[in-house]
Amino acid sequence: MIRVSGPDALSVVQKVFTPASPQKAPFPARKALFGRAHHPDRPSDPIDLGVLTYFNGPKTYTGEDLAEVTLHGGPLILHTFLQAVLRAGARLAEPGEFTRRAFLNGRMDLSQAEAVAGLIFSATDEARRVMLRQVEGAMGRQASSMRESLLESKVLLEASIDFPEEAEEGEQQRVRGLLGETRDQAARLLKTTRMGMALREGLRVVIAGAPNVGKSSLLNALLQEERAIVHETEGTTRDYIEGTLNVGGLPVKVVDTAGIRVSADALEQEGVRRTKGLMDRADAVLLVLDQSRPLYPQERTLLEEGGGAARVIVVNKEDLKIDPAFHAPPGAVKVSARQGTGIEDLKRAINAAFMGEGPDPDPEKGVVISLRQAEALEKVRDGCTGALEALRESGWPEVAVVGVDEALTALGQLVGEVTGEEVLEGIFSRFCIGK
Numbered sequence: 001m002i003r004v005s006g007p008d009a010l011s012v013v014q015k016v017f018t019p020a021s022p023q024k025a026p027f028p029a030r031k032a033l034f035g036r037a038h039h040p041d042r043p044s045d046p047i048d049l050g051v052l053t054y055f056n057g058p059k060t061y062t063g064e065d066l067a068e069v070t071l072h073g074g075p076l077i078l079h080t081f082l083q084a085v086l087r088a089g090a091r092l093a094e095p096g097e098f099t100r101r102a103f104l105n106g107r108m109d110l111s112q113a114e115a116v117a118g119l120i121f122s123a124t125d126e127a128r129r130v131m132l133r134q135v136e137g138a139m140g141r142q143a144s145s146m147r148e149s150l151l152e153s154k155v156l157l158e159a160s161i162d163f164p165e166e167a168e169e170g171e172q173q174r175v176r177g178l179l180g181e182t183r184d185q186a187a188r189l190l191k192t193t194r195m196g197m198a199l200r201e202g203l204r205v206v207i208a209g210a211p212n213v214g215k216s217s218l219l220n221a222l223l224q225e226e227r228a229i230v231h232e233t234e235g236t237t238r239d240y241i242e243g244t245l246n247v248g249g250l251p252v253k254v255v256d257t258a259g260i261r262v263s264a265d266a267l268e269q270e271g272v273r274r275t276k277g278l279m280d281r282a283d284a285v286l287l288v289l290d291q292s293r294p295l296y297p298q299e300r301t302l303l304e305e306g307g308g309a310a311r312v313i314v315v316n317k318e319d320l321k322i323d324p325a326f327h328a329p330p331g332a333v334k335v336s337a338r339q340g341t342g343i344e345d346l347k348r349a350i351n352a353a354f355m356g357e358g359p360d361p362d363p364e365k366g367v368v369i370s371l372r373q374a375e376a377l378e379k380v381r382d383g384c385t386g387a388l389e390a391l392r393e394s395g396w397p398e399v400a401v402v403g404v405d406e407a408l409t410a411l412g413q414l415v416g417e418v419t420g421e422e423v424l425e426g427i428f429s430r431f432c433i434g435k
Contacts, residue, residue, distance in 0.1 A: 001070045002082055004090050005062045005098060010054060013067040015040040015088040016081070017052045027067075029056045037071055039084045047084065048077045062098055063105025096428030103416060103424075110416025111139035114370055114427055118200040126249025127199040133363040139189075139373070142366040143415050146185055146380065147408065149178045153387075154404045157397040175400070176391060182407065183384035186377045189368055192361035194354070195250075196369040198283070202244070202251040203354060206278045206309075209288035210296050214316040217337035218288060219243065219256040222346070248351035255282075284310040284354050286346075289332070292317050294325040303329060310353035314346060372427070376414040383407030 004012050010027060019026065019035040027033065032053050036046035050071035060066040069085075071077050086092070094100075096117070103113045115134030122128035153175045160171060207215045223243040242255040255278055279285050287302055289295065295303075303313070313332040319339050328334070333349045335342030361367050368374050387403030390396060411417075 001068055002078070002085055003066065003068050003098065004085060005060075005064050005066045005093075005101060006090075007065060008089060009065040009067045012085060012088045012090045013052060013054065013069065016084045017050075017069060018043050019052075020049075027052070027054045029054055037069060037081050037084070040088045047081050048072055058105065058107075061107065062101040063107045064101060094428075095432065100424065100428045108135075109137070109140045109143075110427070111143070111373060111414060112137055113416070114373070115139075117432075118369055120432065122199075123202060123244065123251030124199075124246045124249050127251060130196070130199050130363040130367050131369070134367060134369060138364060139366040139368075140415055142185065142189060143411050146182045147411050149182045150384075150404055150408050150411070153178045153182075154401060154408070157401050157404065160397045161401070172391060172395070172397075176388060179384045179388050179404070183381050183388070186381040186384070189366055190374060190377050190381065192366070193368040193374045195361055196367040197371075198250050198354065199367075200369045202253055203247075203283040203350075204253050204255065204278075204281065205284045205286060205350060206255045206257055206282040207286045207288060208257055208279055208302070210290075210299050213288045213290040214337045215256050215288050216241070218286070218314065218316060218335070219254060221335075221337045221340050221343050222254055247347045248355075250351065250354075252350065254286075279309065282309045284312065284350060286312050286314050286350070288314045288316050289326075289328075290317050291315050291322045291326050291328065291334075292320040293323050312346070312349045312353050318342065370427075373414060376410045379410030380407045380414075383410060 014027065016039065017033075017035055017037055019033045021034075023033070030053070032051050034049070034051055036043070037048050037050050038044075038046045048071045050069055052067060052069045055066045055068075057064045057066070069081070071081060099108075099113050099116050102108050103110060112135050115131045119128065119131035119135055122131055156171050156175050207218055209215055219241065222245055225243070242253055244251060244253050246252070257278055289299060313329045315328045315332045315334045316337050318334045318341065319336040333342060333346045335346055337343075368377065383403045383406035385403070386406070387400040390399035390403060
């Protein structure tokens with residue numbers, strides 16, 4: 001499908017599409033027309049047969065006149081027709097330009113526009129469900145609710161400043177209640193950041209451990225396919241291998257890495273260096289141990305080391321006899337990668353290690369899906385907190401108004417009412433061309 005948007009959309013498609021049946025109005029709005037797609041100067045030499053639908057603005061995706069031509073899906077057909085459209089006066093869209101125009105023309109707020117890319121690239125059904133609610137305006141509705149409370153608070157505060165003699169009893173208590181509710185609402189949304197970012201970006205989980213503990217077998221068991229080579233010889237994995245799976249609705253990229261040991265050849269040492277780099281950048285690390293032998297010194301070191309990533313200790317080879325000198329660390333998940341036992345327990349442990357044990361956020365009430373949204377909500381929360389502290393400590397509404405204004409400005413940033421050009425460039429550059 002080729003989409004054309006803008007004030008000249010109709011004149012462009014009229015040059016490259018001829019309806020099969022004569023029309024009183026050649027291109028009636030919101031009606032599918034069957035016909036021939038062709039070059040502007042060769043209407044008798046069709047590129048393909050297809051369907052055109054013309055939509056007149058402003059009630060379109062972009063808020064502008066918009067035409068869509070659907071052809072057969074061959075790359076040559078689409079490429080040839082795209083060249084015809086460009087010769088007819090159109091230009092190629094920038095990444096995300098259709099959605100950017102929708103935002104600039106008031107068809108959606110910025111939180112919805114961000115979610116469009118998340119919806120397109122959803123890797124799990126849960127991610128799709130959450131992103132769809134964001135596209136439908138879940139975050140925008142939360143922002144609107146907070147804005148109403150803040151505006152009412154500001155009106156009451158400004159009135160008490162301008163007409164202190166007419167201020168009624170209980171008005172300041174009403175302001176405190178409104179500000180407290182808004183602060184708590186922003187705080188609740190901020191708690192969804194971890195899940196929202198994980199659903200949009202996916203988690204990166206690194207499988208680490210000494211050579212021959214079964215890391216590659218564990219990757220294969222998690223993915224339920226033979227992705228990694230499994231061999232009893234130590235050092236078989238010298239570079240990282242990865243695959244993607246669904247863990248409790250979260251898209252997770254699992255990476256099998258080279259075994260960590262002190263003595264190794266130069267090639268394997270490079271693999272170990274890459275492993276440690278991946279561990280430093282991971283969201284979670286699966287540290288795999290072999291219960292059929294005692295722990296190596298480097299494994300004890302790995303167990304003692306901290307790090308920013310969540311960690312799950314995996315005791316593998318449960319199908320083999322446990323070595324008397326081996327003692328499983330507390331909270332370890334026992335599996336047999338070869339037989340596939342304990343894998344579901346491991347998936348639950350990965351989810352719990354990253355997300356915690358709290359209740360899942362409700363997508364209907366908004367989910368934070370970007371650092372930009374989180375930063376804006378932090379400012380809303382902090383502005384409300386500052387205003388409440390000003391009222392509690394001094395009772396001066398003039399000081400409290402400053403915090404309310406800061407929160408209102410942050411809400412404008414959240415939905416795109418107050419947004420710099422560089423922010424828009426950063427958001428829409430991540431889109432594909434067609435959106």
